[in-house]
Amino acid sequence: MTIFSTFEVPARKGRLITLNRGDEVAVVNTHGGQVVDTWAFPLDEPTEYMSMEHSRVAHYRLTFQPGDTLYTDRWRPILHFVADTSPGIHDTLCPACSEMSYRKFYGCDHRHDNCTDNLREEFARIGRPLGRIPTPWNLFMETVVEQDNLLKDYPSSAAAGDLVRLRAEMDCLFAVSACPQDILVINGAGIAPRGVALRVHRAATVPLQQNQRKSES
Ligand SMILES: [Zn+2]
Numbered sequence: 001m002t003i004f005s006t007f008e009v010p011a012r013k014g015r016l017i018t019l020n021r022g023d024e025v026a027v028v029n030t031h032g033g034q035v036v037d038t039w040a041f042p043l044d045e046p047t048e049y050m051s052m053e054h055s056r057v058a059h060y061r062l063t064f065q066p067g068d069t070l071y072t073d074r075w076r077p078i079l080h081f082v083a084d085t086s087p088g089i090h091d092t093l094c095p096a097c098s099e100m101s102y103r104k105f106y107g108c109d110h111r112h113d114n115c116t117d118n119l120r121e122e123f124a125r126i127g128r129p130l131g132r133i134p135t136p137w138n139l140f141m142e143t144v145v146e147q148d149n150l151l152k153d154y155p156s157s158a159a160a161g162d163l164v165r166l167r168a169e170m171d172c173l174f175a176v177s178a179c180p181q182d183i184l185v186i187n188g189a190g191i192a193p194r195g196v197a198l199r200v201h202r203a204a205t206v207p208l209q210q211n212q213r214k215s216e217s
Contacts, residue, residue, distance in 0.1 A: 006197055007197065015122065020203065023203050026199040027176060031160050037138055048072045085161075086159070090164070094141065096116045099114055
């Protein structure tokens with residue numbers, strides 16, 4: 001028996017869930033145009049993390065495509081990229097936005113919602129320490145390399161309902177942040193951050209014994 005559950009991620013917020021090996025999660029771009037910072041951490045090793053640097057080298061490509069496996073910084077497979085209904089551009093280069101980045105690049109003189117704090121808050125919610133913030137896999141984010149190796153941001157072209165489907169290759173913590181960037185155009189032409197959803201398909205099966213009564217002697 002398969003089990004589905006859906007976790008809504010409000011605009012500008014984060015969400016952390018636990019995946020068991022074999023579980024699949026679909027990151028759904030509910031309204032379209034929304035960038036989703038994505039991380040994964042092995043459940044058994046708090047200092048290890050899904051690494052964009054290692055995963056790029058594993059495939060010797062700047063971006064990933066269905067069929068690719070993503071690795072931790074200790075070269076353990078952690079996620080498998082199963083399917084993608086979006087235009088397929090998912091940045092692997094940009095760090096998560098932070099209070100400091102909004103001050104440095106956009107002159108914000110107040111705290112701006114950001115993906116770094118969203119991840120920290122989700123770890124605090126489950127009472128687990130979090131050290132450095134790994135570079136996220138920025139799903140649906142269209143920062144591309146152009147001529148002369150210059151980077152350019154384009155509005156996400158993900159349509160409403162587009163999704164990326166991933167499979168856990170080990171028991172792990174899986175975290176996302178619906179990026180609250182409302183200054184650059186990355187979150188679509190309207191630059192309005194929107195919510196997304198996680199749809200989880202559990203690989204676990206219900207043991208037959210659970211439904212069987214013991215015979216009395
Ligand atoms: Zn962000």
